[in-house]
Amino acid sequence: MKYLEEIxxxxxxxxxxxxxxxxxxxxxxxxxxxxxxxxxxxxxxxxNQLDVSAARENGMMESLIDRLxxxxxxxxxxxxxxxxxxxxxxxxxxxxxxxNRPNGLTIGQKRVPIxxxxxxYESRPNVTADAFGLCFKTGNAVILRGGSDAxxxxxxxxxxxxxxxxxxxLPEDAIQLIEKTDRETAKEMMRLNxxxxxxxxxxxxxxxxxxxxxxxxxxxxxxxGNCHVYVDEFADFDMALNIIDNAKTQRLGVCNACESLxxxxxxxxxxxxxVYDRLTSKQVVIRADDRARAIQNGMEEATDEDFRTEYxxxxxxxxxxxxxxxxxxHINTYNTKHSESIITKDYNNSMKFLNEIDAAAxxxxxxxxxxxxxxxxxxxxxxxxxxxxxARGPMGLVALTTTKYIIFGNGQIR
Numbered sequence: 001m002k003y004l005e006e007i008x009x010x011x012x013x014x015x016x017x018x019x020x021x022x023x024x025x026x027x028x029x030x031x032x033x034x035x036x037x038x039x040x041x042x043x044x045x046x047x048n049q050l051d052v053s054a055a056r057e058n059g060m061m062e063s064l065i066d067r068l069x070x071x072x073x074x075x076x077x078x079x080x081x082x083x084x085x086x087x088x089x090x091x092x093x094x095x096x097x098x099x100n101r102p103n104g105l106t107i108g109q110k111r112v113p114i115x116x117x118x119x120x121y122e123s124r125p126n127v128t129a130d131a132f133g134l135c136f137k138t139g140n141a142v143i144l145r146g147g148s149d150a151x152x153x154x155x156x157x158x159x160x161x162x163x164x165x166x167x168x169x170l171p172e173d174a175i176q177l178i179e180k181t182d183r184e185t186a187k188e189m190m191r192l193n194x195x196x197x198x199x200x201x202x203x204x205x206x207x208x209x210x211x212x213x214x215x216x217x218x219x220x221x222x223x224x225g226n227c228h229v230y231v232d233e234f235a236d237f238d239m240a241l242n243i244i245d246n247a248k249t250q251r252l253g254v255c256n257a258c259e260s261l262x263x264x265x266x267x268x269x270x271x272x273x274x275v276y277d278r279l280t281s282k283q284v285v286i287r288a289d290d291r292a293r294a295i296q297n298g299m300e301e302a303t304d305e306d307f308r309t310e311y312x313x314x315x316x317x318x319x320x321x322x323x324x325x326x327x328x329x330h331i332n333t334y335n336t337k338h339s340e341s342i343i344t345k346d347y348n349n350s351m352k353f354l355n356e357i358d359a360a361a362x363x364x365x366x367x368x369x370x371x372x373x374x375x376x377x378x379x380x381x382x383x384x385x386x387x388x389x390x391a392r393g394p395m396g397l398v399a400l401t402t403t404k405y406i407i408f409g410n411g412q413i414r
Contacts, residue, residue, distance in 0.1 A: 008195025113139035122203035148181035223386030225255035232344035
């Protein structure tokens with residue numbers, strides 16, 4: 001029997017058991033996993049150091065090494081993330097609607113687990129715990145395929161969680177890791193539609209496009225983030241500078257970081273020197289259009305490709321526009337439908353931006369860094385969906401359920 005088929009069979013069997021678990025037992029498993037992560041911190045960090053050392057030897061960008069690295073605080077954060085999920089209401093079993101038909105049938109709709117969820121992801125080993133927690137709480141088995149750069153970290157984390165589930169009499173195959181990291185195995189996983197109900201890729205544009213193009217399993221796209229901040233002609237400059245600084249520099253290698261700035265021409269002469277000073281003081285390189293570079297020396301020339309790029313680095317693009325309509329057109333042309341923000345004191349412009357920007361999350365006077373399951377009150381997230389079917393934006397517990405109709409009759413025939 002093939003390696004992946006064995007994993008798929010185990011996942012299906014585990015999903016059958018998870019489907020009938022009550023909230024109390026699922027919470028027991030999550031608590032056990034959280035405690036085990038803390039108790040096994042030293043082993044997890046030791047495994048992670050192997051990955052980090054290899055990444056440095058291979059010349060990985062520091063911003064991506066940051067995403068890969070684990071320490072006490074991050075492992076504690078993973079454990080706390082599981083405990084946060086414990087405190088969330090389990091959506092499984094919720095009856096969304098119930099109506100009575102003229103023929104006497106009572107027809108309802110009820111939330112149920114999806115079944116087996118596959119996740120292909122890069123670099124971030126904390127995703128391993130987050131994905132398990134959300135899938136387990138919603139009664140789904142999960143098959144994980146992380147990148148080769150995090151294989152030691154992911155193997156250690158999954159082993160700890162499996163042991164924790166087994167210790168409290170729960171199915172350890174609720175979480176499984178594909179330990180083969182070659183591309184062919186990944187492509188085989190994308191065709192495992194006999195066992196996997198939905199596949200969620202988390203990573204860069206290359207990974208996501210590969211999954212979308214090759215998968216026979218239904219895919220939920222979780223997006224790359226070419227996120228914009230638009231500084232309107234009615235912007236508060238201090239607010240704008242603080243938001244841009246946070247959105248760009250607070251953490252570079254994340255999908256909700258700001259990668260592109262758009263500035264109204266009426267404030268460009270005054271604002272661009274200020275944002276240049278703020279960002280360059282944080283070693284951020286600005287690639288700007290001709291109009292912006294005529295205002296401020298020291299910025300590199302932007303190409304069309306720069307306006308499309310998710311840098312995940314100390315780089316940002318800058319475009320000057322003459323109207324909010326031009327800003328909206330520019331953003332909708334180049335964005336990845338993730339997170340966009342307007343800085344303005346004008347109510348009408350804020351409403352226009354909210355209504356006309358095509359993205360999963362649209363902000364007025366706030367940083368794009370808030371697009372996150374925990375920040376939205378969902379607990380940990382499985383990813384941030386940039387598509388429009390099934391789920392959009394941060395995907396918490398509800399996004400990992402589907403529905404079925406339940407019908408009560410008393411002998412009706414058609």
